[in-house]
Amino acid sequence: MTQKHRPVPWEVRGSGPYTVWGETSTIPSRTVSIQLASVLGEANARFIVQACNAHEELLAALQEAETWVSGLEVTLYMAGLVHRMAEAKELLVKLRAALIAKASPQAQ
Numbered sequence: 479m480t481q482k483h484r485p486v487p488w489e490v491r492g493s494g495p496y497t498v499w500g501e502t503s504t505i506p507s508r509t510v511s512i513q514l515a516s517v518l519g520e521a522n523a524r525f526i527v528q529a530c531n532a533h534e535e536l537l538a539a540l541q542e543a544e545t546w547v548s549g550l551e552v553t554l555y556m557a558g559l560v561h562r563m564a565e566a567k568e569l570l571v572k573l574r575a576a577l578i579a580k581a582s583p584q585a586q
Contacts, residue, residue, distance in 0.1 A: 484514060486531045496523035536577055544570050 484500035491497050498515040517523040547566045554563045 488527045488530050490523040496520050
């Protein structure tokens with residue numbers, strides 16, 4: 479069974495060691511803050527929070543780009559620019575791998 483992460487947004491609290499906090503709504507009619515991690519260095523804590531908070535939007539943007547690129551395939555073929563399509567698809571594969579594989583616990 480795959481465990482779902484805490485809902486975003488997450489936030490940084492404290493003044494060292496910094497803590498990453500998220501909220502959960504498992505208690506009816508209440509939102510409870512929980513500490514997700516204790517991190518040395520404010521920059522590290524902010525980086526974790528920024529990446530986690532942006533992950534779903536980045537995936538959505540990637541899916542939109544994949545749709546857009548696949549729609550260009552015929553146009554680029556007609557213009558004799560098929561090699562550019564291959565480059566675009568290769569870039570999208572790399573982006574997907576970076577967003578999904580690195581976020582997966584199995585990739586660690």
